[in-house]
Amino acid sequence: MTSGRATPGTTLDAGDALFTMQLIRYFDERVVELYNQKLVRGSAHPYIGMEAIATGIISALGDQDLITSTHRGHGHCLARGLDPSRMLAEVLGRKSGYCRGKGGSMHITAMEHGMLGADGIVGGSHAIAVGAAYASRLQGRDTVVACFFGDGAANEGSFHEACNLASVLDAPVVFVCENNGWALSTRASSTMRIDDISTRAAGYGFPGVTVDGNDVHAVRAAADEAVARARSGAGPTLIEAKTHRMSAHSAFATGETSTTEELAAWAERDPIEALVRRSISTGELTDEAVAETRVRARAAIEAATEHAVNDEQPDPETAFEDVYASSHWTKEMRLA
Amino acid sequence: MSENMMRTISMSEALNEAMHEEMERDDRVFAIGEDIARNGGLFGVTKGLLPRFGAARVIDSPISEAAISGAGVGAALVGSRPVVELQHFDFVTLAMDQLVNHAAKWRYMSGGAVTVPLVVRGPIANGVGLAAQHSQSLESWFVHTPGLVVIMPSTPYDAKGLLKAAIRDDNPTLMLEKRLLYTRTGEVPTGDYVVPIGVADVKREGDDVTVVAISGGVPLALQVARKLEPEGIDVEVIDPRTLKPLDLDTIVTSIAKTGRLVVVSEGARAGGYASEVVARVIDAAWGSLRTAPIRVTAADTPIPYAGPLEREVLPQVHDVMTAVRNVMEKGRTQHVAV
Ligand SMILES: Cc1ncc(C[n+]2csc(CCOP(=O)(O)OP(=O)(O)O)c2C)c(N)n1
Numbered sequence: 047m048t049s050g051r052a053t054p055g056t057t058l059d060a061g062d063a064l065f066t067m068q069l070i071r072y073f074d075e076r077v078v079e080l081y082n083q084k085l086v087r088g089s090a091h092p093y094i095g096m097e098a099i100a101t102g103i104i105s106a107l108g109d110q111d112l113i114t115s116t117h118r119g120h121g122h123c124l125a126r127g128l129d130p131s132r133m134l135a136e137v138l139g140r141k142s143g144y145c146r147g148k149g150g151s152m153h154i155t156a157m158e159h160g161m162l163g164a165d166g167i168v169g170g171s172h173a174i175a176v177g178a179a180y181a182s183r184l185q186g187r188d189t190v191v192a193c194f195f196g197d198g199a200a201n202e203g204s205f206h207e208a209c210n211l212a213s214v215l216d217a218p219v220v221f222v223c224e225n226n227g228w229a230l231s232t233r234a235s236s237t238m239r240i241d242d243i244s245t246r247a248a249g250y251g252f253p254g255v256t257v258d259g260n261d262v263h264a265v266r267a268a269a270d271e272a273v274a275r276a277r278s279g280a281g282p283t284l285i286e287a288k289t290h291r292m293s294a295h296s297a298f299a300t301g302e303t304s305t306t307e308e309l310a311a312w313a314e315r316d317p318i319e320a321l322v323r324r325s326i327s328t329g330e331l332t333d334e335a336v337a338e339t340r341v342r343a344r345a346a347i348e349a350a351t352e353h354a355v356n357d358e359q360p361d362p363e364t365a366f367e368d369v370y371a372s373s374h375w376t377k378e379m380r381l382a
Numbered sequence: 383m384s385e386n387m388m389r390t391i392s393m394s395e396a397l398n399e400a401m402h403e404e405m406e407r408d409d410r411v412f413a414i415g416e417d418i419a420r421n422g423g424l425f426g427v428t429k430g431l432l433p434r435f436g437a438a439r440v441i442d443s444p445i446s447e448a449a450i451s452g453a454g455v456g457a458a459l460v461g462s463r464p465v466v467e468l469q470h471f472d473f474v475t476l477a478m479d480q481l482v483n484h485a486a487k488w489r490y491m492s493g494g495a496v497t498v499p500l501v502v503r504g505p506i507a508n509g510v511g512l513a514a515q516h517s518q519s520l521e522s523w524f525v526h527t528p529g530l531v532v533i534m535p536s537t538p539y540d541a542k543g544l545l546k547a548a549i550r551d552d553n554p555t556l557m558l559e560k561r562l563l564y565t566r567t568g569e570v571p572t573g574d575y576v577v578p579i580g581v582a583d584v585k586r587e588g589d590d591v592t593v594v595a596i597s598g599g600v601p602l603a604l605q606v607a608r609k610l611e612p613e614g615i616d617v618e619v620i621d622p623r624t625l626k627p628l629d630l631d632t633i634v635t636s637i638a639k640t641g642r643l644v645v646v647s648e649g650a651r652a653g654g655y656a657s658e659v660v661a662r663v664i665d666a667a668w669g670s671l672r673t674a675p676i677r678v679t680a681a682d683t684p685i686p687y688a689g690p691l692e693r694e695v696l697p698q699v700h701d702v703m704t705a706v707r708n709v710m711e712k713g714r715t716q717h718v719a720v
């Protein structure tokens with residue numbers, strides 16, 4: 047099993063969760079290394095330190111459910127079970143990448159995994175999540191959509207419009223605000239006058255909760271409740287998962303923003319180590335199992351790297367494909 | 383330091399100087415945008431403004447492009463001169479209503495009762511692998527919106543002089559800056575100067591072909607001009623600098639001499655600015671044209687991520703070269719798609 051997905055209704059499997067979180071950590075560490083070797087173009091935004099959120103939320107979803115993601119999306123993809131080899135191929139702009147090299151780090155999309163697409167536009171996917179959730183229901187499916195976004199995105203107008211729309215439509219959406227304290231170089235506290243973003247839900251008439259985003263069990267518990275509510279037709283929930291961006295904003299914008307004290311304090315709360323400590327103390331995992339899980343995650347990343355760096359560059363002609371879907375309603379049955 | 387001493391500085395430094403000087407000169411000027419104050423802007427255009435002018439006039443905004451652009455309109459209506467930074471110009475899509483339905487039209491709809499001295503500026507990050515949502519040249523949308531002034535500088539000198547003019551001008555002005563030009567250097571004098579809005583610059587004189595090039599197209603055109611010199615092809619390169627209003631006279635005068643036109647623009651082809659230049663030239667100087675004009679533009683696709691794909695769809699030196707050779711060699715009816 048390549049993801050921490052558990053069957054809904056069951057409790058979080060510590061081994062699966064650890065594997066997913068470790069996979070995300072190693073993946074993004076590798077992406078930064080490859081960026082520094084100039085193999086990644088543009089930018090890439092590490093999910094390092096935030097692994098418990100994607101893992102906890104997505105473990106509460108079923109196969110029929112959907113997610114939307116952000117510029118910082120690798121963690122969501124891996125937790126949803128995407129193949130790290132094809133993800134890394136995309137990040138390197140190679141032929142076998144999920145988007146055939148057209149999207150890169152910020153746009154990984156995999157409908158077969160219920161991954162509607164990462165989004166380089168901050169706040170770009172709130173409304174998309176609402177529409178996907180509502181229409182899925184309209185089509186008779188009991189799909190729930192988890193919509194991931196940052197603290198910064200909660201200041202876009204689209205967030206507020208989408209919350210209100212989801213509320214009046216009773217859309218089965220779980221809004222997941224990953225409050226990592228920063229939007230690029232700007233502190234969340236300097237662009238909003240509230241402590242908890244979850245309080246915004248009240249303005250739209252649905253529940254908002256704040257959880258420890260570094261505690262995968264706490265995230266999972268909140269997700270279970272929100273998913274059940276959405277699935278029952280009672281409408282959206284806003285989960286604010288408080289965490290910290292343990293890396294620079296991106297591989298391109300490397301400037302350190304947090305203070306050393308902050309980083310040290312949050313390092314103490316590393317979500318992966320927190321899970322390991324807890325699992326060992328409860329007896330869910332042994333030291334050997336932890337070590338073996340890490341070796342497996344490492345091996346998956348090595349294999350992904352091997353695949354991606356050796357994969358071919360896309361054929362330049364493919365740049366002209368995919369602009370339009372084939373059309374049966376045009377003169378030549380296609381659009382240029 | 384004596385006035386008008388020449389130095390070599392980058393385009394982002396030149397823009398930064400314009401911001402400092404205009405904020406110093408006129409306390410109605412203020413700056414707002416994402417990561418512009420504490421961080422000095424992603425590309426340094428607002429560096430040092432916060433310590434010098436204070437947080438009331440140098441504002442790190444929430445990620446709220448619609449609100450900061452709309453606030454810019456409101457501030458301009460009551461006599462401030464706001465400069466709004468879009469972190470990437472693609473995010474103008476979130477501010478479209480405020481710019482197109484409000485900034486551009488408030489004066490006209492009011493029968494001239496108000497002015498909107500607003501500047502909205504930011505980078506176009508094509509050519510660096512940031513993919514489809516961070517690489518768009520959307521200038522033609524705004525050229526198509528009466529009431530807006532549209533500027534795209536290609537040199538540090540022009541960037542500084544035009545930003546100063548835009549800040550002083552009473553019209554809503556958009557300035558689109560190619561990110562890869564930020565680090566290119568050029569001569570800029572110390573001391574105050576403005577580059578007038580609506581005046582093209584002949585970047586290189588030549589007798590055989592007129593190449594009208596915009597923004598990132600200008601260095602491409604100059605490179606091609608140098609490469610073709612040994613072959614005896616003499617290329618004139620004109621940078622309109624201001625897209626709206628366009629200095630058609632300078633272009634028509636050049637075509638009267640060369641009879642041949644190539645237009646280089648990094649926007650998509652269909653409905654793009656290159657088409658506008660060609661149409662204007664045909665209207666004004668059909669009789670001077672010896673061959674059909676050729677447009678060198680981005681392809682009609684979103685901008686892809688991978689290097690080989692992005693290079694395929696964005697204009698390259700060899701595309702401009704081919705176009706110039708074609709207008710030199712081919713007859714009036716030849717059309718070359720790039
Ligand atoms: C509409 C829009 N505005 C600005 C940006 C530039 N930008 C990219 S990421 C980012 C910060 C986002 O902060 P947050 O939503 O908290 O997510 P985080 O990066 O912390 O995960 C900004 C300003 C963008 N991509 N889209």
Ligand SMILES: [Mg+2]
Pocket residue numbers: 196197198224225226227228229230
């Ligand atoms: Mg954030």
